[in-house]
Amino acid sequence: MPKSDLGRSNEPPVLILTSLAAGPKHGYALTKDIEAFAGVTLGPGTLYGAIARLEERGFIVPEPAGQDGRRRPYRITAAGRSALEGAVRQMQSLAQEGAARLGLAAPPRVAGTWA
Amino acid sequence: MGLTTSPFERFLRWYPEPWRARYGDELTALLEDTYGPEGPMPRRARLGLVRSGLTERLRAAGVAGPLPSRDEGRRAGAVLVLCGWALFVVAGAIFGKFTDNWSKGTPTAGRWLATGGYRAVVLVGLLGCGLVIGGAAVTLPAFVRFVRQGGWPAVRRPVVRAIVAVLAAGLFLAGGIAWAHRLSPSDRNGGLVAYSVLFVIVSAVTVVALGYATAAAVVVGRRIELSSGTVGALTVCALVLGGLMVLSCVGFGVWWGSEVFHGADVLRLGIGQGLPYASGVVPPALVAAAALMVIGLVLGALGSLQIARTRNLVS
Numbered sequence: 173m174p175k176s177d178l179g180r181s182n183e184p185p186v187l188i189l190t191s192l193a194a195g196p197k198h199g200y201a202l203t204k205d206i207e208a209f210a211g212v213t214l215g216p217g218t219l220y221g222a223i224a225r226l227e228e229r230g231f232i233v234p235e236p237a238g239q240d241g242r243r244r245p246y247r248i249t250a251a252g253r254s255a256l257e258g259a260v261r262q263m264q265s266l267a268q269e270g271a272a273r274l275g276l277a278a279p280p281r282v283a284g285t286w287a
Numbered sequence: 288m289g290l291t292t293s294p295f296e297r298f299l300r301w302y303p304e305p306w307r308a309r310y311g312d313e314l315t316a317l318l319e320d321t322y323g324p325e326g327p328m329p330r331r332a333r334l335g336l337v338r339s340g341l342t343e344r345l346r347a348a349g350v351a352g353p354l355p356s357r358d359e360g361r362r363a364g365a366v367l368v369l370c371g372w373a374l375f376v377v378a379g380a381i382f383g384k385f386t387d388n389w390s391k392g393t394p395t396a397g398r399w400l401a402t403g404g405y406r407a408v409v410l411v412g413l414l415g416c417g418l419v420i421g422g423a424a425v426t427l428p429a430f431v432r433f434v435r436q437g438g439w440p441a442v443r444r445p446v447v448r449a450i451v452a453v454l455a456a457g458l459f460l461a462g463g464i465a466w467a468h469r470l471s472p473s474d475r476n477g478g479l480v481a482y483s484v485l486f487v488i489v490s491a492v493t494v495v496a497l498g499y500a501t502a503a504a505v506v507v508g509r510r511i512e513l514s515s516g517t518v519g520a521l522t523v524c525a526l527v528l529g530g531l532m533v534l535s536c537v538g539f540g541v542w543w544g545s546e547v548f549h550g551a552d553v554l555r556l557g558i559g560q561g562l563p564y565a566s567g568v569v570p571p572a573l574v575a576a577a578a579l580m581v582i583g584l585v586l587g588a589l590g591s592l593q594i595a596r597t598r599n600l601v602s
């Protein structure tokens with residue numbers, strides 16, 4: 173199985189990129205969105221550590237800050253989408269394998285070009 | 288950082304300065320949004336910030352995370368080794384004080400091994416200090432260039448602080464040594480309370496000065512522009528210094544081990560005698576010196592590993 177360079181599905185980089193795939197968000201909006209779709213609460217230190225790493229790697233870029241200049245939204249880049257796609261493929265492959273071994277119905281495929 | 292003051296900003300001190308400059312305002316805004324403008328912040332979140340801040344500092348020092356370039360990695364490794372050596376200097380000072388006149392308390396027949404260990408520690412200490420001074424001399428032209436190009440404000444505070452502390456320590460040391468020469472060995476080793484108090488003050492001032500000097504070296508070392516040749520020379524110095532640390536530990540261990548068998552009185556009468564946890568062969572002063580050496584050795588090993596990690600990188 174190809175290894176995703178973002179880490180496991182529940183790791184902050186994957187969660188942040190997944191959240192940003194739906195549109196730009198600042199720190200607080202990211203935290204709330206991730207809580208809503210993954211049930212995971214990222215601590216402020218963890219969130220900004222991951223944001224710094226993702227920005228370093230060119231997976232996200234900052235947008236102009238809001239009125240107060242302190243709440244800066246982030247946007248996913250093409251490289252970030254590609255990395256997230258790799259991570260999602262890996263998760264899908266694992267889910268399919270697990271479902272097959274348990275005799276469950278295969279989960280629906282994520283829209284895209286992968287097999 | 289913005290002009291706003293927030294109770295959360297003190298937690299940002301755990302992060303390195305460049306990180307704070309880039310993300311500090313955003314993180315503070317997130318903390319205010321999450322916990323309200325005045326907090327309080329749960330303990331778990333506070334600990335998370337401390338952990339993340341320290342992680343960022345390790346990354347900034349080049350210990351963790353990807354290395355930007357070969358020279359940056361080597362420089363970061365050399366800085367770590369230097370920090371480890373600073374601890375060795377303190378340990379060496381403790382050892383030096385503890386071993387004051389040690390040979391008089393050790394029978395001649397059992398002295399040769401301890402003498403070898405003792406001389407190794409002294410020689411390594413001199414060589415190491417010489418290397419550090421040599422390393423500083425190698426970087427001096429780059430430092431002067433940096434200052435001429437307007438970089439002084441960025442390093443003024445730690446450098447001035449270090450100079451003042453080193454001068455103060457020098458004055459205290461000179462005064463203490465001048466006084467010590469007029470005292471008997473008994474007075475110098477706890478017999479005279481005033482001298483003991485002065486000794487503690489001199490030791491504290493010296494340790495603080497050493498800490499400030501190391502901190503200044505780290506700050507300057509990160510900011511000045513160094514050629515690949517200079518970084519290479521510093522790398523060699525750092526690796527040799529790491530080796531000297533190992534030798535120093537061996538010498539220290541040999542001296543201690545030999546004295547356990549041949550000069551137990553020296554250990555029993557050294558600093559720390561009478562403390563509840565002291566024993567004839569495990570005096571607290573030597574334990575403290577050994578602990579500092581171990582921490583210094585760990586830093587030295589991390590720095591050397593860091594340098595080794597840069598082998599396949601481009602400059």
